[in-house]
Amino acid sequence: MFRRYGRIVRERALWNFPVVSLLERRDIEKVLKHQSKFPLRPPTEVLAWYRQSRPDRYTTLGLVNEQGEKWHMLRSVLTPELTSAKTILRFLPELNQVIEDFISVLRTTRDKRDVVSGFEESVNRMGLESTCTLILGRRMGFLEREVDALANRLAAAVKGHFRASRDTFYGLPFWKVIPTRSYKLLVKSEEEIYDIVSDLVESALKEERDSCAMDAVNSIFMSVLKAPGLDIREKKAAIIDFIASGMQTLGNTLVFVLYLIAKNPRVQERLYEEILQVAPGRCPLTAETIRRANYLQACVMEAFRVLPVAPCVARILESDMELSGYVVSAGTVVLCHTWLACQEEANFTAAQEFLPERWLQKGEMTRTSPFLVVPFGCGRRICPGKRFVEQELHLAVAKIVREFHVDFEGELQIQFEFLLSPKAPTNFIFHDRMN
Ligand code: HEM
Numbered sequence: 001m002f003r004r005y006g007r008i009v010r011e012r013a014l015w016n017f018p019v020v021s022l023l024e025r026r027d028i029e030k031v032l033k034h035q036s037k038f039p040l041r042p043p044t045e046v047l048a049w050y051r052q053s054r055p056d057r058y059t060t061l062g063l064v065n066e067q068g069e070k071w072h073m074l075r076s077v078l079t080p081e082l083t084s085a086k087t088i089l090r091f092l093p094e095l096n097q098v099i100e101d102f103i104s105v106l107r108t109t110r111d112k113r114d115v116v117s118g119f120e121e122s123v124n125r126m127g128l129e130s131t132c133t134l135i136l137g138r139r140m141g142f143l144e145r146e147v148d149a150l151a152n153r154l155a156a157a158v159k160g161h162f163r164a165s166r167d168t169f170y171g172l173p174f175w176k177v178i179p180t181r182s183y184k185l186l187v188k189s190e191e192e193i194y195d196i197v198s199d200l201v202e203s204a205l206k207e208e209r210d211s212c213a214m215d216a217v218n219s220i221f222m223s224v225l226k227a228p229g230l231d232i233r234e235k236k237a238a239i240i241d242f243i244a245s246g247m248q249t250l251g252n253t254l255v256f257v258l259y260l261i262a263k264n265p266r267v268q269e270r271l272y273e274e275i276l277q278v279a280p281g282r283c284p285l286t287a288e289t290i291r292r293a294n295y296l297q298a299c300v301m302e303a304f305r306v307l308p309v310a311p312c313v314a315r316i317l318e319s320d321m322e323l324s325g326y327v328v329s330a331g332t333v334v335l336c337h338t339w340l341a342c343q344e345e346a347n348f349t350a351a352q353e354f355l356p357e358r359w360l361q362k363g364e365m366t367r368t369s370p371f372l373v374v375p376f377g378c379g380r381r382i383c384p385g386k387r388f389v390e391q392e393l394h395l396a397v398a399k400i401v402r403e404f405h406v407d408f409e410g411e412l413q414i415q416f417e418f419l420l421s422p423k424a425p426t427n428f429i430f431h432d433r434m435n
Pocket residue numbers: 041063064065075131135241242243245246247249250253309310313314374375376377378379380381382383384385386388389
């Protein structure tokens with residue numbers, strides 16, 4: 001598209017609605033730097049449509065899809081615990097355990113050549129397990145050999161939700177007129193997730209009502225349940241949104257980071273040496289270990305530049321803005337193609353190479369392009385899961401690289417499924433390290 005039409009492209013989407021795509025760094029920075037009290041991000045239309053059809057279950061469109069004052073109110077009451085550095089730090093022992101369990105799954109699913117076929121399945125289970133532990137305050141057992149029926153139902157429903165969101169996204173929204181197959185799948189999975197979350201919420205409320213103690217593991221769940229001024233429907237919707245946001249994003253990202261490390265042996269060896277230095281043998285990985293592992297942080301950051309799960313950041317312009325010499329009017333949906341901009345030589349030297357060193361100055365992490373490498377978005381609508389995700393990725397990559405020499409069979413194929421996703425099956429090879 002950009003090759004054909006230039007660095008700013010206007011398309012007429014459904015019902016003549018203008019959508020402008022940006023590739024030019026200056027334009028992207030201008031849009032993302034724009035200060036706004038209530039930044040507008042275009043909602044996922046099908047979810048908004050479905051939620052509006054169920055006032056018995058939803059009073060708003062939820063944190064992800066709501067706008068303006070309503071969004072601001074939800075954000076202020078629902079996310080402080082999730083974004084708190086203290087909360088995420090206290091969650092580290094639990095997260096360590098989830099990752100240990102994940103490593104055990106890898107060991108047991110390896111074949112004789114140490115290949116884990118369909119790695120993406122296991123990694124998505126890990127993403128769901130860690131997100132649920134964080135948000136629901138309890139282990140769900142997605143990583144156990146015998147996954148229990150409830151966990152299986154939830155995993156299948158979250159998968160269905162993503163597939164249906166993707167399939168209803170393209171083409172004309174016939175589902176507004178008659179319920180298409182994809183729309184029915186969306187409704188079915190939304191209802192399933194809602195019923196499961198609802199049961200968990202109700203039982204937590206019944207058992208522990210006023211006396212419920214906040215501890216490291218259930219503090220986010222309890223903070224949502226105790227959020228002031230919100231209807232119970234809103235609280236359940238928030239929990240659903242958190243779980244759905246975390247599952248596939250986390251899994252896909254871990255596939256991408258490990259793939260890039262596997263395909264760059266020099267990077268893998270330097271990373272392994274760093275980890276041995278900061279956490280030798282089998283000594284536990286702590287927040288301090290991660291803080292000192294600068295190369296590890298640089299590897300994750302570079303992976304976000306090369307293969308981010310969210311390839312662009314979307315906004316609705318709140319006022320007219322001049323972009324590449326054109327006046328783009330207020331109300332236009334603007335897609336900032338940060339991923340493509342990150343692959344341009346003008347923005348990053350040796351842009352096609354995986355070079356974590358580019359993020360280090362005298363061995364310390366630096367951030368040189370805050371508005372181009374924005375895996376979690378930016379400004380007031382930035383992903384509230386960022387701190388948790390970074391902690392999880394650093395911990396998981398450090399543990400895996402300390403335990404295994406990682407390799408990958410063939411080349412990774414990528415597809416755009418709403419998010420950037422690896423095409424299944426992904427076959428990783430995990431050789432035990434001899435330490
Ligand atoms: C690798 C993992 C993840 C990535 C790459 C990611 C990325 C993003 C991005 C790009 C946005 C849009 C930000 C913007 O418009 O500026 C977003 C929003 C959001 N994310 Fe994440 N996310 C991840 C994991 C999570 C997790 C684990 C949670 C919850 C525990 C979460 C909850 C949310 C929510 C609720 C929003 C909407 C925020 C708002 O509109 O105020 N995400 N995420």
